[in-house]
Amino acid sequence: MEEEEHEVYGGEIPDVGEMDGDMDMTAADDDAAKELDEMKRRLKEIEDEAAALREMQAKVEKDMGPQDPATIASDQAGKEEVDARSVFVGNVDYACTPEEVQQHFQSCGTVHRVTILTDKFGQPKGFAYVEFVEAEAIQDALQLNESELHGRQLKVLPKRTNVPGLKQHRGRRFNPYMGFRRPFMSPYMYSPYGYGKVPRFRRPMRYMPYQ
Template identity: 70%
Template structure:
């Protein structure tokens, strides 16, 4: 009799484990379906961005937003977006204030202010050199970045890379410091008697 009870208890626990696994499998399938749905949605959005017509409208939208925005330099590091918004509230309705920060979360010292109407930008430019937290603000119209267009910065020339004599070849290795002549070393051989 006891053996039958043990077998029945083992069968019941096995059935309970199987039921639990079926429930977990169903939850995982539902979660996978939701993830596939989200992935399809993201791919659809990314595909529409890569579409040239959509990219052109996106660029036009960005230019329109930038025409309603200003750049504010020399912003105090302890300044909050609400204080910047209060400072420029007299110019027009402020839509958004963005204070840029570095990767550690520290403010970089400049901000962007987006207005609801484009006429407010001209009013905000009049607040150039006004004071906020004891610092003079530098207010300019925000420029639109053109993708792929970086400003040209010529490289600094290294005096050691230029031939001093037209018949002498330039050095093709970095010198050991500014103004030093590169050291030429002889190949050393092992000698136990030195």
């Protein structure tokens, strides 16, 4: 019997390696699409948060309203009036309470407020402000300068008014122990013979031929 040949229609059968490559490319495209969608989602969240912050800022500015120069001047005048009725108290013991400071100054006049300043950790800085109801009490309070509280001498001074935008710089005090420093001189300017000395040149010896 003769063998019959049958034709196969439909093209060539793809290789197994080529099929795996196509599957890998499809998976990579899916991952890239997912990452792109995730980036778009995050960008949308950031834009929404920025819009919410701008809206909150606009609301706060609207509630506060524009700062009127007259209002600022009025606030500054109020601070100056309060400072005129207050004194600075230095060298305050760290264990001292506002009530004890009030009792120490109550003989001068009616104490309205005692403020003991603290650092960011809540520890006292060692000084306080005492505000009186009457401005006349300041002179009596200054008489308590160098008075003792908790065994420490207090330093009582009138309170200064801080001007916004103006920093108060203290000049450097002269230290008698430092003396006067010699101005800087380059190493090339120093004399190799010592400070303040000049070289002494010797007269060369005369040549004396053999006799």
